[in-house]
Amino acid sequence: IPTHIYADAKAASLAVAQEIADLIRQKQSEGKPCILGLATGSSPKTVYAELIRMHREEGLSFRNVVSFNLDEYYPMEPNSLQSYWRFMREQLFDHVDIPQGNYHVPDGTLSVDKVAEFSKQYEAQIEAAGGLDFQLLGIGGNGHIGFNEPGSLINSHTRLMMLDNSTRAAAAADFGGLPKTPRKAITMGVSSILNARRVVLLAWGERKAPVIRGAVEGLVTELNPASYLQTHRNALFVIDTAAASELT
């Protein structure tokens, strides 16, 4: 997997924001929508902050952007402090001119018998929009992309996923302890991610170094779902020197 290593997360994030901005403008000049797959978590925050700055200072418009987020905890109310819906509004959507209705986050409020139908529709909406032009990813310490935990298959679709203990432990502080942390999430599948025409994965810090090494240099394996990106013809890892420290 092509890997760009930056001295720090800030410089790396600016480069990724620039690529996204260039894509949005290119699609604008063609009179087309720009279909983005977006991630939450700490890794993309500076990318979003830079996109907001470009909107304010450089006139970057999001009017042609249509977005689909990777995942949402289940169950989850959109207005909860920990919801990914709220995260995206606070970190990006409320600060740019993306039309309401153009952005989509999996619905954590559905009754359990409605999730499969919703998941199908979510993928159908992405396809109807023309497919993802660009997918932004973070990576879990266990190799998850979206919430495709280890064991997820390469042909998996959008679905309800049981979260790994390590994933729940990483989120526990946000929820006021492990017992209050959700056990499930709705996530785009591995195949939904691999169908994007461009995939950029971000990783910062030493904690991600072992899993980055596995994903880039190891075998393609369900034990490290990010390794599936080795099979994508246009994927890029953008990482800092700490996350790169175990690459050989």
Ligand code: F6R
């Ligand atoms: C979030 C997501 C997750 C995170 C991953 C890394 O939408 O899909 O896969 O990208 O857990 O999280 P951070 O960036 O907080 O280390």
